[in-house]
Amino acid sequence: MTRRHDAVLIAAIVAAFALVSLGGEAFDAIGLASWFLMIVLVSMSILHPLAATYAAVVALAAAASGAVALALVLRSGAHGAIGLSLGAFATSCVMWRALERLSSLSRTGGWLVLAVPLFFGVWLIYLWELVTVGFAIPSVLLPPPSQIAGVLASSLGVLGEDFVQTFIRSMIPGYVIGCGAGFLVGVLVDRVPFLQRGLLPVGNLVSALPIVGIAPIMVMWFGFDWPSKAAVVVIMTFFPMLVNTIAGLAALGRIERDLMRTYAASYRQTLLSARLPAALPFIFNALKLNSTLALIGAIVAEFFGTPIVGMGFRISASVGRMDIPLVWATITVAAVAGSAAYGAVALVERSLTFWHPSFRKAS
Amino acid sequence: MMMDETIGTAPARSSRRRTRREGSVLPVLAVVLALIVIWYGGAVWLNAASVLDRYERAGRQGWSTSELLADTMSMERPVLPAPHQVLSELQRTVVDVPVTSRRSLVYHGWVTVSSALLGFVFGTLLGIVLAVGIVHIRTLERSLMPWIIASQTIPILAIAPMIIVVLGSLGFVGLVPKAIISAYLCFFPVTIGMVKGLSSPDPMHLDLVRTYNATTAQIFWKLRWPSSLAFLFASLKVAVALAMVGAIVGELPTGAQAGLGARLLSGSYYGQTVQIWAALIVAAVLAGLCVGAVGLAERVTLYRMGGRA
Numbered sequence: 147m148t149r150r151h152d153a154v155l156i157a158a159i160v161a162a163f164a165l166v167s168l169g170g171e172a173f174d175a176i177g178l179a180s181w182f183l184m185i186v187l188v189s190m191s192i193l194h195p196l197a198a199t200y201a202a203v204v205a206l207a208a209a210a211s212g213a214v215a216l217a218l219v220l221r222s223g224a225h226g227a228i229g230l231s232l233g234a235f236a237t238s239c240v241m242w243r244a245l246e247r248l249s250s251l252s253r254t255g256g257w258l259v260l261a262v263p264l265f266f267g268v269w270l271i272y273l274w275e276l277v278t279v280g281f282a283i284p285s286v287l288l289p290p291p292s293q294i295a296g297v298l299a300s301s302l303g304v305l306g307e308d309f310v311q312t313f314i315r316s317m318i319p320g321y322v323i324g325c326g327a328g329f330l331v332g333v334l335v336d337r338v339p340f341l342q343r344g345l346l347p348v349g350n351l352v353s354a355l356p357i358v359g360i361a362p363i364m365v366m367w368f369g370f371d372w373p374s375k376a377a378v379v380v381i382m383t384f385f386p387m388l389v390n391t392i393a394g395l396a397a398l399g400r401i402e403r404d405l406m407r408t409y410a411a412s413y414r415q416t417l418l419s420a421r422l423p424a425a426l427p428f429i430f431n432a433l434k435l436n437s438t439l440a441l442i443g444a445i446v447a448e449f450f451g452t453p454i455v456g457m458g459f460r461i462s463a464s465v466g467r468m469d470i471p472l473v474w475a476t477i478t479v480a481a482v483a484g485s486a487a488y489g490a491v492a493l494v495e496r497s498l499t500f501w502h503p504s505f506r507k508a509s
Numbered sequence: 510m511m512m513d514e515t516i517g518t519a520p521a522r523s524s525r526r527r528t529r530r531e532g533s534v535l536p537v538l539a540v541v542l543a544l545i546v547i548w549y550g551g552a553v554w555l556n557a558a559s560v561l562d563r564y565e566r567a568g569r570q571g572w573s574t575s576e577l578l579a580d581t582m583s584m585e586r587p588v589l590p591a592p593h594q595v596l597s598e599l600q601r602t603v604v605d606v607p608v609t610s611r612r613s614l615v616y617h618g619w620v621t622v623s624s625a626l627l628g629f630v631f632g633t634l635l636g637i638v639l640a641v642g643i644v645h646i647r648t649l650e651r652s653l654m655p656w657i658i659a660s661q662t663i664p665i666l667a668i669a670p671m672i673i674v675v676l677g678s679l680g681f682v683g684l685v686p687k688a689i690i691s692a693y694l695c696f697f698p699v700t701i702g703m704v705k706g707l708s709s710p711d712p713m714h715l716d717l718v719r720t721y722n723a724t725t726a727q728i729f730w731k732l733r734w735p736s737s738l739a740f741l742f743a744s745l746k747v748a749v750a751l752a753m754v755g756a757i758v759g760e761l762p763t764g765a766q767a768g769l770g771a772r773l774l775s776g777s778y779y780g781q782t783v784q785i786w787a788a789l790i791v792a793a794v795l796a797g798l799c800v801g802a803v804g805l806a807e808r809v810t811l812y813r814m815g816g817r818a
Contacts, residue, residue, distance in 0.1 A: 249650075
């Protein structure tokens with residue numbers, strides 16, 4: 147345990163006592179008890195250093211009791227800018243300490259690798275709640291997570307319909323067609339070196355362009371319903387896939403090519419058993435990038451005209467009515483759906499390209 | 510994420526691309542020419558229906574193919590304008606009109622580019638600071654890195670209009686709200702690239718400077734920073750293109766009076782397809798220029814540092 151780490155904890159204790167002396171009357175019995183529990187636990191871990199595992203558990207317990215105490219203070223309705231900042235600072239220091247301990251433990255691997263970012267995320271959401279409620283930030287600016295969760299739960303039906311319209315009807319067909327076409331054209335172009343040399347720079351240029359701009363044109367061509375959104379998604383996903391497929395098919399090493407030639411392998415055999423597997427990491431890169439691009443394309447295209455359903459419509463309509471919690475609920479759905487799509491592609495990638503260096507253990 | 514690996518391999522690939530580019534002028538010209546031919550064909554094909562419809566309504570009996578071709582390429586509000594129509598619109602709005610006029614695309618382009626560049630600077634600084642923190646503080650790497658990747662699955666572009674409206678209601682108008690969106694899009698590739706770049710020095714070199722008793726700051730400035738520059742520029746190219754996208758989408762809400770995004774939106778309201786295409790072309794050219802400028806800065810910097818250039 148180095149001195150620098152103790153400094154964090156000492157700062158926490160100073161801030162903790164300062165909070166008690168500032169806003170002592172805001173605490174009820176349980177709040178005060180858990181606040182002091184935090185102070186005791188932290189002091190204990192300074193005075194009597196523990197083994198890493200116990201130290202992590204103690205620090206987590208201290209952070210949790212501090213969080214409970216602050217939540218109780220908030221519920222009693224006392225706002226004080228200085229007191230609340232001090233309290234948030236103290237508990238954040240303790241939480242940071244817990245994360246430090248946990249991440250030094252997680253060097254051994256296992257579920258702890260997931261636990262550190264998980265606790266960090268929970269902590270961020272808690273701070274968000276604390277700040278928005280404690281400082282009475284208007285919900286038009288930033289609603290607290292609890293309010294967003296409430297809106298999410300109460301309008302599940304509407305959000306479900308939006309999800310089906312935007313995600314299932316617009317995004318998935320567009321994603322499949324765009325990625326499929328990009329891949330097929332990539333394989334075809336690869337056979338013609340002339341086209342390959344011509345298309346790669348053009349494709350690179352087009353992938354850097356603001357393609358969402360074609361959304362109004364697609365809405366004019368294909369109407370207000372989902373086909374126009376799917377068309378935007380097709381165009382947005384096509385070029386990244388094309389460029390990555392061409393680059394991936396060129397990725398096979400000279401030695402492997404020569405080996406295939408000594409086997410007298412045909413073009414087809416070389417493609418299927420050597421070049422496509424070597425191209426898989428590139429193709430999955432494009433698939434992962436496209437999974438987020440596609441959702442953005444589908445939502446942004448709905449700003450230019452849409453039937454009265456869909457995530458983009460919900461966002462723009464709710465902004466118009468200043469119903470910001472519903473906007474955030476829609477964003478939550480979109481973020482969860484986007485992360486799930488990304489995670490699904492990443493899982494498939496992991497099982498298909500397990501041989502790639504980036505997935506092998508470093509040891 | 511994809512950029513993760515693209516950026517990681519970019520320095521090597523860009524040098525390969527440079528050797529390949531020598532022989533690619535002709536193929537690129539051929540591809541561009543083919544695209545223009547396809548564009549003309551598409552214009553005729555897509556516009557023919559409405560031209561024929563107009564003939565029928567006018568009660569015209571006979572029409573020759575050349576007449577039809579000429580008419581499909583000179584419609585007032587075509588489904589797909591022909592390239593020369595877009596060019597003449599560009600000539601009208603870029604060259605003929607003074608740049609200070611609200612009808613000039615140079616004016617609108619400048620509005621978009623200035624907020625994109627402001628956001629680009631913010632985002633790059635944020636990205637570098639985050640990367641420095643992640644490389645030096647282990648807990649940050651463990652706890653923050655997964656969330657930085659997850660932050661990109663949030664379709665921020667989709668809520669860009671909301672951010673503009675909300676910030677506008679608080680009194681923030683003009684460049685800053687759009688720049689915030691550009692910055693949010695920019696920081697991610699920079700962080701990912703710089704984390705890779707700052708941890709790219711050979712362990713041998715790190716050990717060597719440690720035997721010289723170098724401080725963390727000295728290791729950073731003498732070893733980590735110089736060896737990360739190639740990664741930085743590869744990320745900056747991605748980031749500047751994203752900044753343009755962010756600025757354009759940020760201009761979509763109806764409140765925006767100026768900028769390429771506002772031109773797109775008003776074009777789509779009034780069915781002015783030629784105006785939409787002209788704005789798109791200007792956006793594409795500006796994005797290309799920004800990426801080219803970053804590429805130039807990269808060459809100059811690497812040359813100054815005695816690298817390959």
